[in-house]
Amino acid sequence: MKNSIRVERAIHNLTQQDLAEKIGVSRQTINAIESNKYVPSTVLALKMARLFKKNVGELFELEKED
Amino acid sequence: MKTSLLLPAKYKTIGLILFIPSLILGILVRFWDVSFDFLTLRFPSANKDANTGHVDFEGLINLTDELAITGLILSLLFIAFAREKHEDEFIHHTRLESWQWAVVLNYVLLLIAIWLVHGMEFIDVMMYNMLTVLIIFIIRFNYVLYKNKVSISSNPAQ
Numbered sequence: 001m002k003n004s005i006r007v008e009r010a011i012h013n014l015t016q017q018d019l020a021e022k023i024g025v026s027r028q029t030i031n032a033i034e035s036n037k038y039v040p041s042t043v044l045a046l047k048m049a050r051l052f053k054k055n056v057g058e059l060f061e062l063e064k065e066d
Numbered sequence: 067m068k069t070s071l072l073l074p075a076k077y078k079t080i081g082l083i084l085f086i087p088s089l090i091l092g093i094l095v096r097f098w099d100v101s102f103d104f105l106t107l108r109f110p111s112a113n114k115d116a117n118t119g120h121v122d123f124e125g126l127i128n129l130t131d132e133l134a135i136t137g138l139i140l141s142l143l144f145i146a147f148a149r150e151k152h153e154d155e156f157i158h159h160t161r162l163e164s165w166q167w168a169v170v171l172n173y174v175l176l177l178i179a180i181w182l183v184h185g186m187e188f189i190d191v192m193m194y195n196m197l198t199v200l201i202i203f204i205i206r207f208n209y210v211l212y213k214n215k216v217s218i219s220s221n222p223a224q
Contacts, residue, residue, distance in 0.1 A: 016218070028211065029156035031218045038156050 003060045006034045008052045023047040072149040081144030088137025091130070096193075101130040135196065142200035150211070160210050168203035 009019055016030040023044065032038035040048070042056075049056045094100035107127045150157045175198065179191045 025154040026150075026152035026157065027218060028152075028214050029154050032156050032214055035217065037214070038159065041155050044155060 001039060001060055001062055001066055002036065003033065005030070005048065005059060008048075008054070008059065012052065019048075019051075022051055071147065072153065073144060073147045075149045075151055077144040078148035081141045081148065084137055084144065085141035088134055088141055092134040092138055095131045095134050101128045105129040105133060138197060139200075142197060142204065146200050146204050146207075157211070161207060164203050164207035164210065167206050168199050171202050172199045 005019075009016070014022070016027045016034070020027045020030045024047075025044065029038065029040075029044075033040050045056050045060060049059055052059065091100075105128055107129065109125045109127075172195070176191070176195055179188075179195075183191050
């Protein structure tokens, strides 16, 4: 699965720390999601989608192997 | 993330403080047969002399090794189960994955030891095996978190 969190963060001019604080997780978690080491829970995905005013499907995209 | 089985974060420090003296005591007991006299329990043996009523044997148990292993187990449990400062779902995920890792690796090592170590020396294997799940977990869990922290600090602009 790939995601566009890093891009969205840049568009909204947020640091990893800013985003982490806004959705109530650690900066480690944002970093792990952006580097595709961790797939967030549905709750966390929805929180990010709400913050960026996008659908979850626009932030996360399935890949062939998924 | 609700993780009710975890201890407050300060237990990591408490665990570390308890671990060092327990480890030193454990090493002293294991390799130099150190034992503290004040930890010796004395109790009369059941074998009394039928004629005189004299107890001819005194049972002795020294609790130094019990103290050392209790300290080691408790301190490692404290370190392993202390909450991270920001215990969120990624940390939780890493935690569970690390437990799985620790159990599997522990039994792989145990199986190897079962085939390589024989006789009384296997007692040593059993002794170390009391702690290896906890030790492997702590190392693996903290290594993953450390690696993730390093990857954060290598991208400071983000």
